[in-house]
């Protein structure tokens with residue numbers, strides 16, 4: 001069974017209208033429930049065709065009654081961003097109204113849950129999960145978002161907050177396939193990373209900024225830490241799946257990634273049938289605090305010496321920044337070096353550097369900063 005729903009967002013300008021399309025497979029309320037969305041960062045092209053290819057596979061599975069759980073799909077999660085053409089480039093990462101990143105500041109349910117869920121908790125973990133999901137839904141339903149983007153964010157959360165699995169499909173700039181996922185979900189979620197062929201899996205219990213995946217998953221472990229007398233499992237496996245780089249829309253990638261998503265949903269018993277054997281995890285997960293966000297220290301043109309996929313040692317030169325109008329000899333060519341041993345998993349698409357701009361990301365096993373809470377890029 002498949003249904004299609006359209007939800008209209010409030011007007012930002014008279015005479016304009018944007019809407020969200022929601023696809024639903026399986027019986028509403030059946031378990032497990034999975035939620036997948038593409039294009040929350042509307043400029044991240046690979047997420048759309050991958051999800052579209054999955055939709056075709058789900059259509060076929062639905063026709064032969066093979067959907068066991070409930071699967072909710074939002075094929076284009078950010079119609080606001082999709083309208084952001086500027087100088088012939090689609091933008092889509094930041095709200096033009098207030099410059100807030102569309103994948104930050106999703107509603108954090110934690111405090112309201114802490115304040116109200118206590119009396120409903122018991123020794124029964126399953127009942128606790130049910131009670132927390134019901135209460136989350138009530139909190140979301142009572143909120144009155146002010147603007148179009150806040151309404152959109154809350155609408156997305158209203159569709160996903162009670163899911164067992166939430167996969168938010170994104171991509172990086174020029175990158176390997178990698179995942180962001182909550183530390184308490186590891187290693188239980190290792191099959192996702194292995195199935196997707198992730199070359200890096202970055203773990204944080206609180207990356208800061210409330211990205212969409214953590215708005216869904218983090219309440220569970222914070223509640224478990226708060227209500228220590230009651231069993232509260234990490235009941236939502238939410239991950240940000242980075243489908244390589246902005247231009248990675250090759251047909252074989254789309255086919256492979258959508259097959260892997262389908263296989264994962266089969267393994268997690270949302271779809272009947274036997275998935276292909278699980279591939280080996282390519283690289284062990286590493287802490288998000290171990291990511292070296294390599295920053296340029298000078299202005300100029302980036303000449304990369306290393307590519308995504310290369311393993312680096314601390315002190316290795318990743319790039320040179322060439323300044324064509326240096327004020328002294330030092331500025332002419334400035335080398336940028338790795339601060340850690342690890343895998344170069346992302347670098348920029350454009351080649352212009354300014355002091356402080358992140359030009360590469362390296363996944364290292366050793367933490368480079370002590371505290372979590374502010375670990376994401378702009």
Ligand SMILES: [Zn+2]
Pocket residue numbers: 041044103170171
């Ligand atoms: Zn993104």
